Amino acid sequence: MPTLIAGNAVIGQSGGPTAVINQSLVGVVEKLRELGACRPGAPISQILGMRHGVRGLTKGEFIDLGALTRETLEALSITPSAALGSTRDKPDAAYCQRILEACRNHNVRYFFYIGGNDSSDTCRIVNELARKAGYELRCFHIPKTVDNDLLVNDHTPGFPSAARFVAKACMADFLDNISLPGIKINIIMGRHAGFLTAASALARRADREQGSTDGPQLIYLPEVPFDIERFVHDVASVYDRKGRCHIAVSEGIQDKDHVAIGAKLIKGAQTDAHGNVQLSGSGALGDQLADLLKEKLTPAGGKPPRVRADTFGYVQRCFPDASPVDQREARRAGHFAAEVACRGDLDGSIAIIRTSTPGPWENYSVEYRRIELADVAAKTRHLPAEFTSGHNNVSQVFLDYCRPLVGDLPRFERLGGV
Amino acid sequence: MPTLIAGNAVIGQSGGPTAVINQSLVGVVEKLRELGACRPGAPISQILGMRHGVRGLTKGEFIDLGALTRETLEALSITPSAALGSTRDKPDAAYCQRILEACRNHNVRYFFYIGGNDSSDTCRIVNELARKAGYELRCFHIPKTVDNDLLVNDHTPGFPSAARFVAKACMADFLDNISLPGIKINIIMGRHAGFLTAASALARRADREQGSTDGPQLIYLPEVPFDIERFVHDVASVYDRKGRCHIAVSEGIQDKDHVAIGAKLIKGAQTDAHGNVQLSGSGALGDQLADLLKEKLTPAGGKPPRVRADTFGYVQRCFPDASPVDQREARRAGHFAAEVACRGDLDGSIAIIRTSTPGPWENYSVEYRRIELADVAAKTRHLPAEFTSGHNNVSQVFLDYCRPLVGDLPRFERLGGV
Numbered sequence: 001m002p003t004l005i006a007g008n009a010v011i012g013q014s015g016g017p018t019a020v021i022n023q024s025l026v027g028v029v030e031k032l033r034e035l036g037a038c039r040p041g042a043p044i045s046q047i048l049g050m051r052h053g054v055r056g057l058t059k060g061e062f063i064d065l066g067a068l069t070r071e072t073l074e075a076l077s078i079t080p081s082a083a084l085g086s087t088r089d090k091p092d093a094a095y096c097q098r099i100l101e102a103c104r105n106h107n108v109r110y111f112f113y114i115g116g117n118d119s120s121d122t123c124r125i126v127n128e129l130a131r132k133a134g135y136e137l138r139c140f141h142i143p144k145t146v147d148n149d150l151l152v153n154d155h156t157p158g159f160p161s162a163a164r165f166v167a168k169a170c171m172a173d174f175l176d177n178i179s180l181p182g183i184k185i186n187i188i189m190g191r192h193a194g195f196l197t198a199a200s201a202l203a204r205r206a207d208r209e210q211g212s213t214d215g216p217q218l219i220y221l222p223e224v225p226f227d228i229e230r231f232v233h234d235v236a237s238v239y240d241r242k243g244r245c246h247i248a249v250s251e252g253i254q255d256k257d258h259v260a261i262g263a264k265l266i267k268g269a270q271t272d273a274h275g276n277v278q279l280s281g282s283g284a285l286g287d288q289l290a291d292l293l294k295e296k297l298t299p300a301g302g303k304p305p306r307v308r309a310d311t312f313g314y315v316q317r318c319f320p321d322a323s324p325v326d327q328r329e330a331r332r333a334g335h336f337a338a339e340v341a342c343r344g345d346l347d348g349s350i351a352i353i354r355t356s357t358p359g360p361w362e363n364y365s366v367e368y369r370r371i372e373l374a375d376v377a378a379k380t381r382h383l384p385a386e387f388t389s390g391h392n393n394v395s396q397v398f399l400d401y402c403r404p405l406v407g408d409l410p411r412f413e414r415l416g417g418v
Numbered sequence: 419m420p421t422l423i424a425g426n427a428v429i430g431q432s433g434g435p436t437a438v439i440n441q442s443l444v445g446v447v448e449k450l451r452e453l454g455a456c457r458p459g460a461p462i463s464q465i466l467g468m469r470h471g472v473r474g475l476t477k478g479e480f481i482d483l484g485a486l487t488r489e490t491l492e493a494l495s496i497t498p499s500a501a502l503g504s505t506r507d508k509p510d511a512a513y514c515q516r517i518l519e520a521c522r523n524h525n526v527r528y529f530f531y532i533g534g535n536d537s538s539d540t541c542r543i544v545n546e547l548a549r550k551a552g553y554e555l556r557c558f559h560i561p562k563t564v565d566n567d568l569l570v571n572d573h574t575p576g577f578p579s580a581a582r583f584v585a586k587a588c589m590a591d592f593l594d595n596i597s598l599p600g601i602k603i604n605i606i607m608g609r610h611a612g613f614l615t616a617a618s619a620l621a622r623r624a625d626r627e628q629g630s631t632d633g634p635q636l637i638y639l640p641e642v643p644f645d646i647e648r649f650v651h652d653v654a655s656v657y658d659r660k661g662r663c664h665i666a667v668s669e670g671i672q673d674k675d676h677v678a679i680g681a682k683l684i685k686g687a688q689t690d691a692h693g694n695v696q697l698s699g700s701g702a703l704g705d706q707l708a709d710l711l712k713e714k715l716t717p718a719g720g721k722p723p724r725v726r727a728d729t730f731g732y733v734q735r736c737f738p739d740a741s742p743v744d745q746r747e748a749r750r751a752g753h754f755a756a757e758v759a760c761r762g763d764l765d766g767s768i769a770i771i772r773t774s775t776p777g778p779w780e781n782y783s784v785e786y787r788r789i790e791l792a793d794v795a796a797k798t799r800h801l802p803a804e805f806t807s808g809h810n811n812v813s814q815v816f817l818d819y820c821r822p823l824v825g826d827l828p829r830f831e832r833l834g835g836v
Contacts, residue, residue, distance in 0.1 A: 017597045019590075049833070063833050075831035081593035083833050088598065172437075172736040175499035179435045180506065184699075184732075270712075270724060281602075281726025282708070283701010290700070294688075306688060308699025313728030314602075318590040320828050321739065410738050413493035415467070415481050415501050 004043035004344045005136050007109030010057060011065065012050035013082035014115035014122070016146065018158030019322040020330035024114045024142050025049070025084065026077040027334020029065045032110075035342045038066035044110060044342075053087035053113075054122060058098045060106065077331065080318040090118055096125040103130070103137055110138045110341050114334075116145035116156075117378055120349050124373035127347050140337040141349040141373055144330070146317045148195035149381045152371050154354040155195075157330035160323040160405035162189070163199035165316045167406055170203035173310070174215035174246050175412065181244035182306030183235060183293055186216070187286040189316055190250045191260075191279055194221030194383040196316070198394045199402055200248035202409065215246025218392045222252035223383045226261060231289075232296045234392055239297065239305060249289065251279040251311075261285065283311045323407040329366065336368040349376045356404075358397075364404035422461035422762045423554050425527030428475060429483065430468035431500035432533035432540070434564065436576030437740040438748035442532045442560045443467070443502065444495040445752020447483045450528075453760045456484040462528060462760075471505035471531075472540060476516045478524065495749065498736040508536055514543040521548070521555055528556045528759050532752075534563035534574075535796055538767050542791035545765050558755040559767040559791060562748075564735045566613035567799045570789050572772040573613075575748035578741040578823035580607070581617035583734045585824055588621035591728070592633035592664050593830065599662035600724030601653060601711055604634070605704040607734055609670045609678075609697055612639030612801045614734070616812045617820055618666035620827065633664025636810045640670035641801045644679060649707075650714045652810055657715065657723060667707065669697040669729070679703065701729045741825040747784065754786040767794045774822075776815075782822035 011028050013021055029047055037044035047066035050057040063084065068076075076083050091099060099122075103111065113123050120141040130137035143150050148159035166188055177184045188197040197219060204214035217238045220226055238245040253261050262285035279285075286309030298304040333350045340346055348370040356365045387398035429446050431439055447465055455462035467481035468474040481502065486494075494501050509517060517540075521529065531541050538559040548555035561568050566577035584606055595602045606615040615637060622632035635656050638644055656663040671679050680703035697703075704727030716722040751768045758764055766788040774783040805816035 013597075017594050072831055075829070076833070078828070079593065079830040079832070080590045082597040083831070086597045168738050169733045172498045172738050173732055175497065176435050176732050176736050179431075179500040179504045270722070281728065283705050283727070283729055287701055287705075304688070308732070309701070310699065310731030310733065311701055311729065312731075312733070314591055314594050314726070315587045315728065315730070318594050320586050320590050320830075410496070411493070412497040412738075413490055413501070414497070415494070 004342065005109050006043045006045070007107045008046040008048055009037065009044050009110035009112065010048045010050055010062070010103070010108045011084070011112040012053040012057060012114065013084045013086050014053040014113060014119040015086060015088070015144070017081040017086055017318055018144055018146055019080040019161035019318055019320065020157050020326045021114055021144050022079050022083045023077050023327050023330035024144065024157060024334040026073045027331040028112050028142070028338045029068070030073060031335040031338035032342070033066065035338065048106070049084045052085035053089065054091055054095070054099050055087045055089050056085065058102045060102065078327070080320050080322070091122050091125065093125065096122065096129055099126050100129045100133065100135065104135060109136060112140045112142060112337055112341070114142040114144050116147070117150055117376060117380060120373055120376045121378040123349070124377040127373060138341045138344070139347045139373065140341055141376070142333050142337050143350060143352070143376070146196060147190055147193050149193035150376050151379050151381045152351045152375050154352050154366065155405060156352070157326060157333055158317070159195060160326035162196055162316050163202070163402060164323045164406040165319045165321065166196055166199045166312065167202035167409060169312060170200045170216060170248065171410070171412065174203055177215060177244055177246045182308060183239060183245045183247070185247045185249055185286050185289050185309040187249050187251050187309065187311040189280060189312065190222060191252045192222055192380050192382065194223050194250050194252070197221055197248050197250035198383060198387060198398055199406070201394045201399060202402060202406060216248040217245060218247045219394055220247070220249045220253050220392060221383060221388065222250050222254055224388060224391050225256040226253040227256070228292070230391065232293065235293055236297055249285070251285060280313060283309065286311045323405060325364070325405055325407055333368060340370050346370060347373060349373050358400035361404035422760065423527050424461045424463070425525045426464040426466055427455065427462050427528035427530065428466045428468055428480070428521070428524070428526045429502070429530040430471040430475060430532065431502045431504050432471040432531060432537040433504060433506070433562070435499040435504055435736055436562055436564055437498040437579035437736055437738065438575050438744045439532055439562050440497050440501045441495045441745050441748035442562065442575060442752040444491045445749040446530050446560070446756045447486070448491060449753040449756035450760070451484065453756065466524070467502045470503035471507065472509055472513070472517050473505045473507050474503065476520045478520065496740070498738050498740070509540050509543065511543065514540065514547055517544050518547045518551065518553065522553060527554060530558045530560060530755055530759070532560040532562050534565070535568055535794060535798060538791055538794045539796040541767070542795040545791060556759045556762070557765045557791065558759055559794070560751050560755050561768060561770070561794070564614060565608055565611050567611035568794050569797050569799045570769045570793050572770050572784065573823060574770070575744055575751055576735070577613060578744035580614055580734050581620070581820060582741045582824040583737045583739065584614055584617045584730065585620035585827060587730060588618045588634060588666065589828070589830065592621055595633060595662055595664045600726060601657060601663045601665070603665045603667055603704050603707050603727040605667050605669050605727065605729040607698060607730065608640060608668045610640055610798050610800065612641050612668050612670070615639055615666050615668035616801060616805060616816055617824070619812045619817060620820060620824060634666040635663060636665045637812055638665070638667045638671050638810060639801060639806060640668050640672055642806060642809050643674040644671040645674070646710070648809065650711065653711055654715055667703070669703060698731060701727065704729045741823060743782070743823055743825055751786060758788050764788060765791060767791050776818035779822035
C-alpha cells in the first residue's frame, strides 16, 4: 500500500438531482471516516462539501461534512435532491485550472464528484491538469443520472428510483385511462436515452405476458426516429380497437435528422452551459402532440376524441419513494470510491456491473469496479437495440433488465370487462 | 325498523377517479353482505356494479359484485381509479327517467352512487322521479372528490390522498429548487376550490413555523382573484431576495371577473357534459406563466432567470400512495351508506364531520352522518376565508385542518447555508 498523502477531501454534487444522490454523498463521508479520516494525525484531516459543486469549490464555499453526526448523515441519506446544492456549470480548461488552484489553496488531495457524463469529464480534466502540474490529487467520479446514459455501467444510481416513479405513475394513470376512456399521452424525461420512458412498460401487469393490452400500449423513445404520420396511425389503430389509448413519449424524441422535436416547441427554451436545450419544465411537447391527435382523429362532422397530455416533470427525478436497490447501490458506490481513494495511487470512475443473469429478480446481484475516467467522460450510452421492439415498444430483454432495479411494485385488481 | 323491500342493489362510480374510490365501493359491498344481502331469501338478492356509472346502468351493463371473493375485494380496495369504470355524463331529466326505467327493469331498489356534487345531483333527481312515480328506491350518494368541494363535509374521500401526493411532490421539488436555483411553478388540480393547491403548504418543514422560507413561498388559489402584475411583483420580490422562488398555482385561478385563466390558454380545450371546460391534461397555464416571468424578469441587457413549470396532472388524483386516513374513511363511508340503506326508509348523502378540535393530529377523529341529498347536490364549497392568508398564502388554521388528513410525511435533512 502506498502511503496516503496528507490533505483534505472534497465532495461535490453536479447536474440534475436524484432521489438517491445523497446516499452516495453519505457513503463517501462514512467510509472515509471509517478508514480513519478526520481523526487527529490522520492523512485525511477534513472532509469538505462543495456548495453547488465546482462553483462553490472555486469560491471557497464549503460545508464541514466530517463534523456531521451519524444521525444527520442517516437523515440526509434518505433526503432527495442534492443536499450540497448542485450546478450546471461545465468547466472549460481555464475553469478547471481554477478548480485545481482552489484544491491547492485548501490543501485538497482527494476530489470526489457525484454526477453524470459531464461531471466525469470535469473530473478527467482536473485529474490531467493536476498530473501535469505535479500536484498529487486523487480524482473520483461517482455515477448519478436518472437518464441511465453512462457507458460501462449496467445502470446508474438515480435511474432505478426514477423508473420506479414512472412505473407506478403509469400503473395508476393507465387505470385512470380505462376508467374514463380517451387518449392519454405521458411525457417522460430522457434527453438522449430512452431508458426512463422504456420503464413505463413495467406498468403493464406483471402477471400478463408482454403483448398484453395493458398500457402504455405505445412507447416512443429518442433512439427510434419519430415520424408524425406513423405516430398518428399507431394511435388511431389502438383507439379504433379499444376506444382508448395510453402512450408514453420521451421528452427527447427526435426526427430522422436527430433534431429533438420538443426543443423546437418550447417558446424561449433555455440552454445550459453544456449546450443542452431545455426539454423539461414545459408542457409544450405533450400539448402539441395532443393538439395534433385532436385534429387528425376527429371524424368528418364528428367530435374530436378526448385527448389529454401530462408531462411528468421534475417530480420523477426526486419523488420521495426511492427504490431500495437504488438506495443501497448509491450508498455502496460512495463507499467503494472512498475505499479506492484510500489505496492512494488510483483515480477513476466507479461503475456498477451486473453479475446475475436474467431470472427471478430476487437473485439480482451487482459488483462495483473502478474504471478509467476517460471510459465514461462526456460519452452517452443509448438504449441498446435489443431493448426495443419495433418502433413503439420495448422488448422482454429490457423488462428482464429493468424489473429487478425498481423494487416491489403494487399489485392491483381489475374487474373483467371494464 | 321498516321491512326491507325486496330487490337488487346497484353501485356506480362517477366523475374523476381517486386513489380511494374503490374503498367506498368495497365498503358498500361488504356491509350489504354482512347485513345479509345475496343470501337465499334475503331482501337484497343481488349487488350489481354499473359499468361506467349511469351510462352502463341504462344499457344494462353490470358486474356481479355480490359474487366477488373477499380476496378480490381486498385487492380492489387498494387499487386506485374507478374499478367499475366512471363517466362524465350529466343526466338531465329525460336521462334520469331512463335511469329510473333501468332500475325498474332490473328490479333495483337500492341505488348507491359514489361521486362529487354533480353525482349527488343525479342521485337527487332520480330519487325525486322515483318518489313521484311511486317506485320505492333507496338512493344514496357517497362523497368522492379530490377537489374537496362538497358542502357540509369536513372533507371528502379522495382529497386526503391527493393532498398527500401534492405535499410529498412539493417537498421533494422544493429541495430540487434549492439545489439548482431558479423559479419553479407547479400547477395543481382544483377547478373552483383551492384546497388541493393549499395542501402544497404542508411541504414546508413541519419543524418550522409558518412564514419560514421553505417552499412553496407563494400559493395562488381560485378563491383569490389572480392579478398578473401582482403575481410578477410577488415572484420578483422572492427571487431578488433568495435567487430562487417556488410557486404553487391552482389550475383554476381566475381573474377578477371569475374567468379561469387556464381555460383561455388551452388550444382546442374540450368541454364535458357538465359544461366544465378542460383545465387538466395540458401544460398551457404553467407554460404561459413561465413565459411571462422570463419576459418580465429579464434584467436590461441581461439573461432571463431560469424558469420551469410543471403541471402535476392526473397522477395527483390516483398515485398509488393513498393516505391511510383516507382509505379508512372512504371504506367507512361505504359501510355507513349500506347501514342506513338497510334501515329501509331513508335516502341521502353521507357526510364526514370532524369531531376533534385542532391539536396533536394523533387525536384526530370524525363521525359519519346522513344528510339530505339536496344539501350537497350541485353545490360547490370553496376554501373558507379563514384558510387563506393575504393573497398568496394559506393560514395556520388551514394547516391545522389539513395536516391530520394526509398521514405520515417524510422528514428530510438539510445542510445549513445551502
